[in-house]
Amino acid sequence: MSGAEKITVTVTDIVPLNELVTRFKFERTDGALLPTFSGGAHTVVEMKDGDTTRLNPYSLMSDPMDQRAYTISVRRDDAGRGGSLFMHRNVKIGDEMTLSYPVNLFSLDLRAKKHLFFAGGIGITPFLAQIKQLERTGGNWELHYACRSEALGSYVDELTTHYPNQVHIYYDEQDQKIDLEHLLDGQPLGTHIYVCGPKGMIGWVRNTAEQLGWPREAVHHEEFLAPQSGKPFEVKLAVSNKVIQVGEHESLLEAIERAGVDAPYLCRGGACGQCETDVVECDGEILHRDHWLDEAEHASGKKIMPCVSRFEGKTLVLDR
Amino acid sequence: MTIQFNDETFRDDYSFRNSPWAIKRFPFPFDKDDYMYSVNMEPHKGGREGSVFQNRFDVDEHYVSEMRDRAKVLSDDPLRCQSLPHMTLAGWDLLELIMVSKSEDYPDLFELHRDGDKWRWINKPMGIDDTFTFLDEATLPYGPMEYITRQTQGDFALLDQRDDNLWMDAGMVTTQADWSLDFDIGMNFFEWHAPVPLAHEKGIFVRALKFLLNIQQGAPARRLNWTMTVNPLLDTSPENYHKWGIQKTELTPENIGSKQHLRVELQTFFRLPRSNGLVFPIRCYLCSFQDLMTVPKWGRRLHRVIRDLPEELATYKGFIDNRPMMVDYLSQFDDGQPTSLGIWPDLDSEPPLKK
Numbered sequence: 001m002s003g004a005e006k007i008t009v010t011v012t013d014i015v016p017l018n019e020l021v022t023r024f025k026f027e028r029t030d031g032a033l034l035p036t037f038s039g040g041a042h043t044v045v046e047m048k049d050g051d052t053t054r055l056n057p058y059s060l061m062s063d064p065m066d067q068r069a070y071t072i073s074v075r076r077d078d079a080g081r082g083g084s085l086f087m088h089r090n091v092k093i094g095d096e097m098t099l100s101y102p103v104n105l106f107s108l109d110l111r112a113k114k115h116l117f118f119a120g121g122i123g124i125t126p127f128l129a130q131i132k133q134l135e136r137t138g139g140n141w142e143l144h145y146a147c148r149s150e151a152l153g154s155y156v157d158e159l160t161t162h163y164p165n166q167v168h169i170y171y172d173e174q175d176q177k178i179d180l181e182h183l184l185d186g187q188p189l190g191t192h193i194y195v196c197g198p199k200g201m202i203g204w205v206r207n208t209a210e211q212l213g214w215p216r217e218a219v220h221h222e223e224f225l226a227p228q229s230g231k232p233f234e235v236k237l238a239v240s241n242k243v244i245q246v247g248e249h250e251s252l253l254e255a256i257e258r259a260g261v262d263a264p265y266l267c268r269g270g271a272c273g274q275c276e277t278d279v280v281e282c283d284g285e286i287l288h289r290d291h292w293l294d295e296a297e298h299a300s301g302k303k304i305m306p307c308v309s310r311f312e313g314k315t316l317v318l319d320r
Numbered sequence: 321m322t323i324q325f326n327d328e329t330f331r332d333d334y335s336f337r338n339s340p341w342a343i344k345r346f347p348f349p350f351d352k353d354d355y356m357y358s359v360n361m362e363p364h365k366g367g368r369e370g371s372v373f374q375n376r377f378d379v380d381e382h383y384v385s386e387m388r389d390r391a392k393v394l395s396d397d398p399l400r401c402q403s404l405p406h407m408t409l410a411g412w413d414l415l416e417l418i419m420v421s422k423s424e425d426y427p428d429l430f431e432l433h434r435d436g437d438k439w440r441w442i443n444k445p446m447g448i449d450d451t452f453t454f455l456d457e458a459t460l461p462y463g464p465m466e467y468i469t470r471q472t473q474g475d476f477a478l479l480d481q482r483d484d485n486l487w488m489d490a491g492m493v494t495t496q497a498d499w500s501l502d503f504d505i506g507m508n509f510f511e512w513h514a515p516v517p518l519a520h521e522k523g524i525f526v527r528a529l530k531f532l533l534n535i536q537q538g539a540p541a542r543r544l545n546w547t548m549t550v551n552p553l554l555d556t557s558p559e560n561y562h563k564w565g566i567q568k569t570e571l572t573p574e575n576i577g578s579k580q581h582l583r584v585e586l587q588t589f590f591r592l593p594r595s596n597g598l599v600f601p602i603r604c605y606l607c608s609f610q611d612l613m614t615v616p617k618w619g620r621r622l623h624r625v626i627r628d629l630p631e632e633l634a635t636y637k638g639f640i641d642n643r644p645m646m647v648d649y650l651s652q653f654d655d656g657q658p659t660s661l662g663i664w665p666d667l668d669s670e671p672p673l674k675k
Contacts, residue, residue, distance in 0.1 A: 035593055036593040037594075101537045108596075
């Protein structure tokens, strides 16, 4: 079986936070305790949407020590492939759902003397759990959180009330901007940077830190990609000897799974590397969209990450 | 099942013995008649009833005596147990994992009572009954890792995961096959495996690291490793090589059956939930050649494996000089009959020795 271990849960609370974001609370259906986790971990939520099974990763935002419930916050993506819309429109209190065990690809570096967090929009969620973890262990942290507007600032009130000295909020609508260079300049030795948010923000923080001479190991980021829709294409699976069709709104990984072929995965967002697959033959262009393979591997055409990448052309044969 | 704990030593007079029960459940590491390195991992999710694989942390008849030996090693050399400052949370993770596992798997021997962060731990074989506050180091006589590993058989490496690598940043290591925590502490996966021959060229460590980095909560893994030890010594450390190394020269054709031991490590790997670290318990099992030879299948197979092992491996495992004597001894127990696949003794189905 692929992916992490599974847990059957019941939805026990649904709270709309603003126009775009809704919070979901899950408790174990059998009444037992959930596994503890580390701040920054995500869970993969399994959604039964008619004949389609959707598997989307969401950061756990609840207190990692609280084993009674997990909470996640889902931002509605009207242009997406439907996972977040399903959560917003179809999931009701009392529904039974399946979650994966927590998996952490955005872990705190526990050696850090200070944890400096940069969040953009819904990228706030992993930090909510990390802050709770650090508060319990007496860790030193500071958060810089950019939101589009006051109306869309999920958890801003809660954060500024509890941690007025550690939390700094920036509203795009009011032209407020993180003074990044200045901030990075004044940090104590042993500070680690963490960034989670839109692609542009992640790139901006990482590049600025690099230019200022921050060590690569002290800069952490997490960006889950949602698989993008694209033109349908055909793929041959060499090991299982099957020819499959990948639909317009379906990822290659989902099409492989639909054909009954067990393929490894964890994050389903191009970050963890677990689904890396060898390309046996390729006559056409692989549309690489992952963060896992490096540029040389992308150029080689010998590997593909089927969770987010697609193909355009005549023939694609995979070692699967 | 209630276990009768042996009163025995792993040094000086070497009164260590395996009962017939312990011999039958010995984790014989060879599943076929030859051996080469592989990433031989499988899920650590139970196993054959009564086998060392059945429980998350196996407790056997040597438990109490092994813990006495560990205490002795630590009092002579406190650097066998070390934990870098950022590994304390991983130590609590390990304490929780072991206490929960043992109290569930051996309710007659261990009890854990939790009321919020007030925990009471009862270890009946060792006569311990302690109450403490979870995540408060001041309420335990040692740090959390040291406290629980003074009560658990096997060595423990606590690994931090960062920068796509694993780092040996804490551990309790007193029953090791000639490696040193004090030397390896702070090293990454490739650094601490640097001395191993052949495996680097085969890309074993790159694949093994990738596998380990992906071990997830709730899905532990395991493998077996092995070497040879003269006399039932748990502490074959580099620090004490001057004491035990010389014993390898004391082997004779007369005493090899009782003195030469196959040393098997049951290595398990668990993701730690609160720290996102990994724990790597390395549990050592010893069995004398003469006890192993009571299982006809193991007699045949051990002869073939040791005879045909690549020279680099026999050198690395430290028995190249004694190999001819071992092969001479073992050949008496190999009648050339085929052996069944797998590691189990198959006492009911394998033919007796024909000689």
